[in-house]
Amino acid sequence: MSLNVAVQMDPMETLNIAGDSTFALMLSAQSRGHRLWHYDASDLSYSAGKVWARAHPVTVQRVAGDHFAFGAAENIDLGEQMDVVLMRQDPPFDLGYITATHLLERISDRTLIVNDPASVRNAPEKVFVLDYAQFMPPTLVTRSLDEARAFLAEHGEIVVKPLHGNGGKAIFKVGSDGANLASLIEVFNTAYREPHMIQAFIPAVSQGDKRIVLVDGEVAGAVNRIPGEGEIRSNLAVGGSAAKTELTAREAEICAVLGPELKRRGLLFVGIDVIGGEWLTEINVTSPTGIVAIDRFNGTDTGAMIWDAIERKVAAKR
Template sequence: MTQFNPLTVAVQMDPMDGINIAGDSTFHIMLAGQARGHKLYHYLAPDLTYRDGRVLAKARPVQVQKVQGDHFVLGDWEMLDLGRDVDVVLMRQDPPFDLSYITATHLLERVQAETLVVNDPASVRDAPEKLFVLDYAHFMPPTMITRDLAEVKSFLAEHGEIVVKPLYGNGGVAVFHVGANGANLSSLVELFKEKWVEPFMVQAFIPGVAEGDKRIVLVDGEVMGAVNRIPGKGEIRSNLAVGGSAAKTELTDREREICAALGPELKARGLLFVGIDVIGGEWLTEINVTSPTGIVSIEAFDGTDTGGMIWDAIDVRLAARAAD
């Protein structure tokens, strides 16, 4: 039996009672870590405190088990010094990617010299999903980021059908398909401008989305698996959270080319667990670095231990830090 060095791990995530353990990647990573003997703590982003040069988290030890509704047991509150008391911090709370989220990255960046934070908080802050991907525009469908209705109308006229979505959205929320007649486009743009202060993203509609939106997981820059997410009836959104279904899949040559192009940069930025989205086997749409999902479905189809692979990559990172 493989012997693992037990670690103390603080997990910054959403409340434990609200997660769906059947598909939650963070819970799955916690299970894999606990199986290796790691001591886990749970805390929320608002539980962070900066005091006299130290970053603290009001946290509780947690044990997890694969029983929905009885999937966790929390211990008594402790005040952890994230630089001194833990080996690893997993930054895994879901977006919105707002000022609260950005503030958490700034605070966690201050413990990086002492404790490994996954994913690297500065890189998470500098690589929001729908902006970082612009570095790889040659792999993307035609894309616009704007608040200008005239520009959107011009883009629609050029491409026939478009998709409009918030720049910092997640989980398929507020993703709209606009047909060639542009019905309600003006009202939609007005709504986006009222709801969000930042610009929004507009992309040419890719009909291949009906055949699925592939989530490919990379761990420290290497492909660890993929799952095809197929939209529900009458939907263009394939996110599992909004009714999409998962299917076994393989990578196309184009997708391997995309992963080969992204991998070294992800590794260099300390983005250890990343999920990219590809439509039609060729069109890159997002690089998810905040709290990517998909590993539960991948393991179910491929029989891989993706959670274990993530911990293996963490061990390699820790060993490299110790050797410096």
């Protein structure tokens, strides 16, 4: 089965091909004979029921600095000419991102969108996870300094982070003395209109923050991300290092509970984050990462698993 695949993503020249999950997916697709197009979300247009993008046919190779080649740009009808659209641009989860999900939703009866655009829109990472509060560390969502102070008094040490942040950016630990908490909430309230996420600090984060990838509701693998020296953030994008790992019984339980709902929502490629083998902190659905490190440690081929699932779903649509 040869598919036409449009990839909505960031500029190709910005990719770190050594660890980029989207690039790995593109290589895997190309190896199967699928044809690829690249476009940015800002290139989407709509009229009279049609959604199209100004896109480049693209080929990829694992050669740093020469990892892609574009053909001439053309308008592609995403609802008629494409079998699959991969939504893979990085957040921020802003109005531009949300608008792209609204446009792509209009063709989802004809073209497989991965992940499902309506479900992505309704499941931002740090909000969707609230449905599974039984697995989370103590959590507060607020803009109120008084509420933050009360939460700190209850839990001793806390972490404050943007509700729609990504990649480990703007995450702050506040100690029991509460120094700078007022200033931090003031800065957050100025920078963001939405509430912020405040959680009890989990000391076990020093041993790693596990990224577990689920494909169509099934566990594909996991990697442990260990914070760098002097850091509480373990994201690979901010200096964390990757290590081989296995699932704990608690993590397997979390995946068993989440899996069927992810599958039902059309969230085919999902990465969840778990601290200390038991505390669920995020459900990443917008542009999950981690498959390159997982495959390197485990000898697996997560890209192939994802394309197997995509091909099954495309066949079911035909």
